[in-house]
Amino acid sequence: MSPSYLAEMSACHQRAADHMVNGAVKNGGIYIKLGQGLCSFNHLLPPEYIRTLQVLEDKALNRRYKEVDALFQEDFKKLPDQLFKKFDYEPIAAASLAQVYKAELFDGTPVAVKVQYIDLRDRFDGDIRTLEILLDIVKFMHPSFGFRWVLKDLKGTLGQELDFENEARNSERCADELKHFKFIVVPKVFWKQTSKRVLTAEFCEGCKINNVTEIKRQGLSLKDTADKLIRTFAEQIFYTGFIHADPHPGNVLVRRGPDNKAELVLLDHGLYEYLSQSDRMALCKLWRSIVLRDEAAMKEYSSVLGVQQYFLFCEMLLQRPINMRELGLSNILSREETTYMRDMAIHRFENIMQVLKSMPRPMLLVFRNINTVRSINITLGAPVDRYFVMAKSAVRGWGKIQAEMPGLLPKLWVFRWMWTAWESFKFELALRSEMTVMSLTRSFVNLLSYFGLISLDAEMYEYLR
Numbered sequence: 001m002s003p004s005y006l007a008e009m010s011a012c013h014q015r016a017a018d019h020m021v022n023g024a025v026k027n028g029g030i031y032i033k034l035g036q037g038l039c040s041f042n043h044l045l046p047p048e049y050i051r052t053l054q055v056l057e058d059k060a061l062n063r064r065y066k067e068v069d070a071l072f073q074e075d076f077k078k079l080p081d082q083l084f085k086k087f088d089y090e091p092i093a094a095a096s097l098a099q100v101y102k103a104e105l106f107d108g109t110p111v112a113v114k115v116q117y118i119d120l121r122d123r124f125d126g127d128i129r130t131l132e133i134l135l136d137i138v139k140f141m142h143p144s145f146g147f148r149w150v151l152k153d154l155k156g157t158l159g160q161e162l163d164f165e166n167e168a169r170n171s172e173r174c175a176d177e178l179k180h181f182k183f184i185v186v187p188k189v190f191w192k193q194t195s196k197r198v199l200t201a202e203f204c205e206g207c208k209i210n211n212v213t214e215i216k217r218q219g220l221s222l223k224d225t226a227d228k229l230i231r232t233f234a235e236q237i238f239y240t241g242f243i244h245a246d247p248h249p250g251n252v253l254v255r256r257g258p259d260n261k262a263e264l265v266l267l268d269h270g271l272y273e274y275l276s277q278s279d280r281m282a283l284c285k286l287w288r289s290i291v292l293r294d295e296a297a298m299k300e301y302s303s304v305l306g307v308q309q310y311f312l313f314c315e316m317l318l319q320r321p322i323n324m325r326e327l328g329l330s331n332i333l334s335r336e337e338t339t340y341m342r343d344m345a346i347h348r349f350e351n352i353m354q355v356l357k358s359m360p361r362p363m364l365l366v367f368r369n370i371n372t373v374r375s376i377n378i379t380l381g382a383p384v385d386r387y388f389v390m391a392k393s394a395v396r397g398w399g400k401i402q403a404e405m406p407g408l409l410p411k412l413w414v415f416r417w418m419w420t421a422w423e424s425f426k427f428e429l430a431l432r433s434e435m436t437v438m439s440l441t442r443s444f445v446n447l448l449s450y451f452g453l454i455s456l457d458a459e460m461y462e463y464l465r
Helices: 003-027 030-039 047-057 065-076 120-141 148-160 164-177 212-217 222-240 277-292 295-304 310-318 335-347 349-358 363-379 386-403 413-450 458-464
Strands: 098-104 110-116 198-202 242-244 252-256 262-266 272-274
Touching: 003 030, 003 047, 030 047, 030 120, 065 110, 065 198, 120 148, 164 198, 164 222, 164 242, 212 222, 222 242, 222 262, 222 277, 222 363, 222 386, 242 363, 277 295, 277 310, 277 386, 295 310, 310 335, 310 349, 310 363, 335 349, 363 386, 386 413
Parallel strands: none
Antiparallel strands: 098 110, 110 198, 242 272, 252 262
């Protein structure tokens, strides 16, 4: 392709991305959330879209202070200055559903006050209906592009985000389930200043997790930061089952902890999904089997999750090609791998849709979580082997679930610990032994080729590289 063609295509992508951002900002709400979701597909979408859509992680509708006063009057029968010692009407952040203000309680505690756009509840059903009509039009023009069912399935889940009391309960549950991770901070909720449309929580400083420059300026390790991010959400996916479905960079802050290492602040707990224990166990075993290249197990546990096209499902889950003859999984896709994934999205679209329809509905938002974490790890320079870290979390999660099942031994913590440690040891031993066998096989075949005892065709030569 000529340079002029590439320049024209880039300009076309940029115009389309600008229109998308302008439309999302003007309409707010669910349109912002959809744009934020697209940002995580940085391995599939052209860079013009990713760069432009990233502003939606911080930018949203700008409302006047009178609207804030009106909402407080409706929910509390009081103005902000009657509930807080200080309340700054200049928003410090904007979310898809609300704006965030800094305030101070009467005891001097600094807090962040999340105030929902006053007309959002009235507009929600209309916005959903508009999107359904748009998807119907797209499907009429492109029959294979039938995503209306996704919106229908997610409508109830998205509607829960409008209830900030529900978000507050989610945050407290998240804090309790992740309390063993000392590097995780979930801002404390102040219930007296919280309602269905106002959420008041502890004010936490920190930079966005994709702000590499600021993380380095604080003297924090990118590897440590990425490792903690991956382990945190892997714990939710594989063990607790209560999964933050919107972990985009604006919702994860990084700051220096008491141990002078990275501490993660988790924000915006409105959108959560619950994955059943049976689905979690199948997912644990599936992820382990992918890392070990156990094709029979990949097929078995994909089937448990309702999916017959197991190989496509596994590549969708990892968001990368899987080479069954190579155990390593690079976190950054090569040019050839990126082309493969884009071609798969184009030429196997109907198969992809069938996989999405076959799997358990909660897996839709689990995919979003996994892909967003993948995207952040790439932004940080992929300092951590995400696939291996998640596989170890999957094995530990499966071990803990097994240990907690009814019986005598699970009641004793020492046996639970031993069970989990044993399963983790078996996984690492299996992985390392498989890698050793493959390495020895390569060396042996190369040796035979060197002495002229066998000849290598192009495919075998590429494999041995």
